Amino acid sequence: MRDVAARAGVSAMTVSRVLKGNEGVGESTRQRVLRAVTDLGYRRNETARNLRLGRHSGLVGLVVTNLANPFYAQLALGAEEVVQSYGLRLVLGNTAEQLAQEKHLVQDLVARQVNGLIVVPAGSDQRHLSPGELEGTPLVLAARPPAGIEADTVLVDDFGGARAATARLVADGHERIGFLGNPPTLFTGAERFRGWWSALEEAGLRPREEWVRRGPYTVVTAEAAALELLGQEDGPSALFCANNRLTLGACRAVRGLGAAAAIAGFDDVESADLLGVPLTLAAYAPDEIGRRAAQLLVDRLEAGAATRPTGPPRRTVIPTLLAVYGR
Structure with a gap:
């Protein structure tokens, strides 16, 4: 601010009054100050100003x-x-x-x-x-x-969304439904696993622990896990996936195998209609x-x-x- 004042030939107080829009500064003086601000590229440090005034940032x-x-x-x-x-x-x-x-x-x-x-x-x-x-x-x-x-x-609604998506797979005729999910230590992973399990039990189906894979997956590692599950003899015919990265990996696996498997997932997936896989999503707006x-x-x-x-x-x-x- 001192540099602006020196360039405009005014006091620092006058510069402050101009920047605050206060009245009582002549038009010619105001224009000199604004030109100096532009020439020097001056920007007021709002964080420092707020701290000086005892305010937050x-x-x-x-x-x-x-x-x-x-x-x-x-x-x-x-x-x-x-x-x-x-x-x-x-x-x-x-x-x-x-x-x-x-x-x-x-x-x-x-x-x-x-x-x-x-x-x-x-x-x-x-x-x-x-x-x-x-x-x-x-x-x-x-x-x-x-x-x-x-x-x-x-x-x-992690539990309700997972249960509804899994129930849709059941309604479509799938009885062998696997789970691809987050680590159980994560709240979302635990709740979505609980929703998958609940939907199967409500339909009179036995959840199969050997068809469960849980971990910190990327799209690539999720694809590998889905390939392993879907490639099993008498393995699952459908998978519930606990987040969008897992869903994408599973869809890649289905296309790679050429399998007639269905996928249900949690979270929306961009361009889901272009993936070429029967897909049900528990969607919401992040x-x-x-x-x-x-x-x-x-x-x-x-x-x-x-x-x-x-x-x-x-x-x-x-x-x-x-x-x-x-x-």
Whole structure:
């Protein structure tokens, strides 16, 4: 600001008044200041200014587990839509499902005075997300529930969606249905496995443990697991897949084998109608998770620091709808 003032031949106070749009500055002086701002490429440091004024940064931190998954990109877009409408900006961090990285990111964001945090937790150890550790920074969890802490939360109907998608395979005549899923330590993996198991039991079918594969799969390793399951003699004729990467891998396997197998999956899959495989998806809008989480956070911020938090933790559950392709 001092450089702008020197170039325009005015005081730093005058520059500040012009940038704030205050009246009482002559038009010729205002134009000189604005020309100096343009010539020098000056941009006001909003973070430093807010800290000097005892305010927060105007930033909201979003911490997710896997930016390579389109689910999280959509979630981030939904959250950004809401926070921007309140004059805030989103800062994004990726943990790669590593708890240590999550702790580091959260500590860094709190140190940077973010107004609030939206976190997709990487594990069940969430002590670093307690109010004391966050120094009072408001928190909303997305896609996975709190463990040992209290927090506003936005979840998907993991159990209900998995049960409905598996039940559709049963209704289509499949009795041998395998499961390709996340590690059981993940909440989403456990709930979707429970939904698969429940749908089979409700239909009077016996879930077969030998047709279950669970792990931290990529599309490539999911394809290999699906090939192994579908290639078994008297193996499953259909698979339920617990996320979009697993579904894509399984569809590749079906096409590679030329098998008349059907796939049901959780999460939407881009260009699902072009995959050439009978496909049922428990679909929902990831951006809606981001929007709901951001709105819960803004509600806490709008309540004011003196009274925060207000009321008990809130939980929102996003429903799923079945989408059917290739039939």
